[in-house]
Amino acid sequence: MLDSSAAEAITTVIAGLLLVVGALGVVLPILPGSLLIIITLIVWALLLGGPVVWTTAIIGVVLAVIGWGSSTLLTGRSLHRQQIPRGPIMIAVVTALVGLIVFPPLGLFIGFAAGLFGAEFVRRERDWLAAGTASLHALRAVGLGILLEFLLAGLAISAFLIGSLINFVS
Numbered sequence: 272m273l274d275s276s277a278a279e280a281i282t283t284v285i286a287g288l289l290l291v292v293g294a295l296g297v298v299l300p301i302l303p304g305s306l307l308i309i310i311t312l313i314v315w316a317l318l319l320g321g322p323v324v325w326t327t328a329i330i331g332v333v334l335a336v337i338g339w340g341s342s343t344l345l346t347g348r349s350l351h352r353q354q355i356p357r358g359p360i361m362i363a364v365v366t367a368l369v370g371l372i373v374f375p376p377l378g379l380f381i382g383f384a385a386g387l388f389g390a391e392f393v394r395r396e397r398d399w400l401a402a403g404t405a406s407l408h409a410l411r412a413v414g415l416g417i418l419l420e421f422l423l424a425g426l427a428i429s430a431f432l433i434g435s436l437i438n439f440v441s
Contacts, residue, residue, distance in 0.1 A: 321438065337423055358390065
């Protein structure tokens, strides 16, 4: 636990900045956004201590874990429903990383979409319609998963802001 109010304030500001970076990491998956949020909240609680801080951190961690897990489950189920195996997804991830290097940051999304469509096109025996339909469903699921994870990351950050305010006012 930190001894001075100034140290607590600086720690809280740094934690807040890391939480914003974590939220950006959810949308631009260069960093593991939810994981960064979870770690930041736990370290912040360890450094500041106290019932308000720990309650805030636990609420934020639970929200971030639910968002992270829900996003993964939602995306996985949708991909399974569309009968898209891991191979095309891995190809899409690799092309997303190439796209990120070639055309940052939009190349990440363009590379993923192009790689997924290309892999599905080959896998579905050059059927444009089937590959396009499967790819669109997969992209919709990924987008919805990211949106859900971002929403819950935002709620975790809101809990942090409210808890920080209560901690410094009381």
